[in-house]
Amino acid sequence: MKLIVAGSTGFVGAEVIRQALSIPTITSIVALGRRPMSELKNTGPNADPTKVKSVVLEDFGSEYPESVKEELLGADACIWTIAITPSQLKTTPWEHTVKVCRDFAIRGVETMAQLPRSGGKNPFRFIYVSGNNAERDQTKRPMILGDYCLLRGEAETLVLECAKKSNGAVEACIAKPGIIGSPEKQTPMLQKAFFAIIGLPKIQVSEISAAMLRQVVNGFETDTLVNADMVRDGQKFLTEHKL
Numbered sequence: 001m002k003l004i005v006a007g008s009t010g011f012v013g014a015e016v017i018r019q020a021l022s023i024p025t026i027t028s029i030v031a032l033g034r035r036p037m038s039e040l041k042n043t044g045p046n047a048d049p050t051k052v053k054s055v056v057l058e059d060f061g062s063e064y065p066e067s068v069k070e071e072l073l074g075a076d077a078c079i080w081t082i083a084i085t086p087s088q089l090k091t092t093p094w095e096h097t098v099k100v101c102r103d104f105a106i107r108g109v110e111t112m113a114q115l116p117r118s119g120g121k122n123p124f125r126f127i128y129v130s131g132n133n134a135e136r137d138q139t140k141r142p143m144i145l146g147d148y149c150l151l152r153g154e155a156e157t158l159v160l161e162c163a164k165k166s167n168g169a170v171e172a173c174i175a176k177p178g179i180i181g182s183p184e185k186q187t188p189m190l191q192k193a194f195f196a197i198i199g200l201p202k203i204q205v206s207e208i209s210a211a212m213l214r215q216v217v218n219g220f221e222t223d224t225l226v227n228a229d230m231v232r233d234g235q236k237f238l239t240e241h242k243l
């Protein structure tokens, strides 16, 4: 299968690519980003780095150029990790956050839904990485990061609606992780305490990446992946594939 990883330079995107290199069913990976993919690190013994191609799209808000569409042609799935994260909110104008978190993803799924697929028996599988506290019900404003949680929830709804309207061409799934950690990324004590107080669950970047790869490879079992499911499924997939 051919997989697109949008946001290939990010924390989650890079780990998804690292793992996908060692999954034999995934024969081709498009590392899509506004700048070239970072250097591949810690690839496993079974990784095939020749499967991945870095594709640069400077502006995710405009119609994709034909040259980029050609690179995406024949893809079976996309894992969408592009977003402005909460830590960037203070330094990012709100209109830009809306564009990146919502409009870029909608343009992405709509563009990919329209690409011709040769012999694709299964629908195109699109995973939008959101967050545990994203709120789809626009009448409920969460106490913490209210506008941001509503924006991410609205994006979730729009991605799911896009799939519903596609007459079976696209299947969508929303991943809702809590705090994503890694052995290399230590969360400061104060931040840890804050997350514990507000009840945010935790997941390792290896677990969420494996859980999403499991979904795109095996097919979607649900349209929403919650943190606990991703921890369980991710650990299972990591063991099965020795990732």
Ligand SMILES: NC(=O)c1ccc[n+]([C@@H]2O[C@H](COP(=O)([O-])OP(=O)(O)OC[C@H]3O[C@@H](n4cnc5c(N)ncnc54)[C@H](OP(=O)(O)O)[C@@H]3O)[C@@H](O)[C@H]2O)c1
Pocket: 006, 007, 008, 009, 010, 011, 012, 013, 033, 034, 035, 060, 081, 082, 083, 084, 085, 086, 100, 129, 130, 131, 132, 177, 178, 179, 180, 181
């Ligand atoms: N990390 C966490 O603890 C956590 C927790 C819950 C949910 N999530 C969600 O998981 C997803 C991935 O998060 P992450 O931690 O991997 O974030 P990240 O490391 O900041 O990666 C975000 C990606 O988005 C891209 N991006 C940002 N602005 C862009 C723009 N204007 N045009 C094109 N690309 C743009 C970045 O590209 P550049 O590298 O070029 O900036 C990067 O590839 C996000 O949806 C996030 O909200 C993360």
